[in-house]
Amino acid sequence: MTTPRLPRRFFSRDPVLLARELLGRVLFYKTPEGLLAGRIVETEAYTGEADPASHAFRGRTARNAVMFGPAGHAYVYFTYGMHHCLNVTAEASGTAGAVLLRALEPLAGVEVMRARGDHGPESRLLSGPGKIGRAFGLGLDDNGRDFTRGALGLAAGAPVPNREVAISRRIGISRAVDLPYRFAVVSSPSVSK
Numbered sequence: 001m002t003t004p005r006l007p008r009r010f011f012s013r014d015p016v017l018l019a020r021e022l023l024g025r026v027l028f029y030k031t032p033e034g035l036l037a038g039r040i041v042e043t044e045a046y047t048g049e050a051d052p053a054s055h056a057f058r059g060r061t062a063r064n065a066v067m068f069g070p071a072g073h074a075y076v077y078f079t080y081g082m083h084h085c086l087n088v089t090a091e092a093s094g095t096a097g098a099v100l101l102r103a104l105e106p107l108a109g110v111e112v113m114r115a116r117g118d119h120g121p122e123s124r125l126l127s128g129p130g131k132i133g134r135a136f137g138l139g140l141d142d143n144g145r146d147f148t149r150g151a152l153g154l155a156a157g158a159p160v161p162n163r164e165v166a167i168s169r170r171i172g173i174s175r176a177v178d179l180p181y182r183f184a185v186v187s188s189p190s191v192s193k
Contacts, residue, residue, distance in 0.1 A: 003155040005147070005154065005155055005156075006025065007148065008070070011071035011072035011088060011089065012070075012071040012072070012090070012092055013090060015046060015090040015098060015099050016045040016047065018045070018099050019181065020043075021159070022101075023159070023165060023184075024039060024157050024160040025156065026040070026107065026154065026155040026156075027086075027101065027153075029136050029137075029138075029152050034109050036113065036135070036137075037107040038106050040101060040104055041103050041105050041188040041191055042102035042185070043102055043184075044170045044171075045100075046087070046100065048091065048095060048097045051179075060096070066144050068093070068095065068096045069093030071089050071092070072088070073145065074088070074089075074145040075087040075144075076143040077140075077143070079130075083130030083134070084138045084139055085129040086101050086132055086133060086142075087099060087101065088101065100129055101132055102128065102129055103126060103128060105123065105189075106123075110122055112135075113135035116134050117134055118131060123189040123190050125190075127190045160185055164186050165184070165186065167183055168182045
């Protein structure tokens with residue numbers, strides 16, 4: 001990537017603030033097949049033990065331990081028996097918090113992404129958390145990866161102005177559904193439906 005990685009201090013904040021600030025940043029993964037990259041256009045915040053929709057709501061477990069810090073790591077979980085979903089850990093160590101990456105606009109590695117199973121329009125290749133996991137080839141072995149170093153990272157990209165951001169309720173959950181913790185770039189065709 002030509003833009004610098006985001007430093008650890010960028011991630012050490014409230015998940016709601018981080019979810020908003022991740023818009024426009026770039027997720028990248030250096031794989032044997034080549035560089036994969038996408039601009040973040042949709043996120044959801046999960047505020048830890050106070051959030052009934054968070055995996056950390058009932059406290060720390062082996063599955064969610066990464067959510068408790070340090071910030072700036074990948075929290076990957078397997079859902080519906082088929083999808084690996086990628087989150088970015090937030091908050092100070094010891095306090096749970098994460099941001100789910102819901103949608104990206106493809107920037108690099110489109111042919112590799114297509115080869116992993118999605119043959120729709122390019123703008124829809126990364127339009128959902130499960131699609132991101134599949135296209136980037138993520139699995140549980142990626143859980144805990146440090147975004148500030150290594151093959152999987154987050155680059156500075158370009159922040160998105162407030163006038164281009166929609167804030168709404170999270171989707172695909174059954175608890176705490178009214179919290180305005182979902183952030184999306186209004187003009188992006190890659191935002192999930």
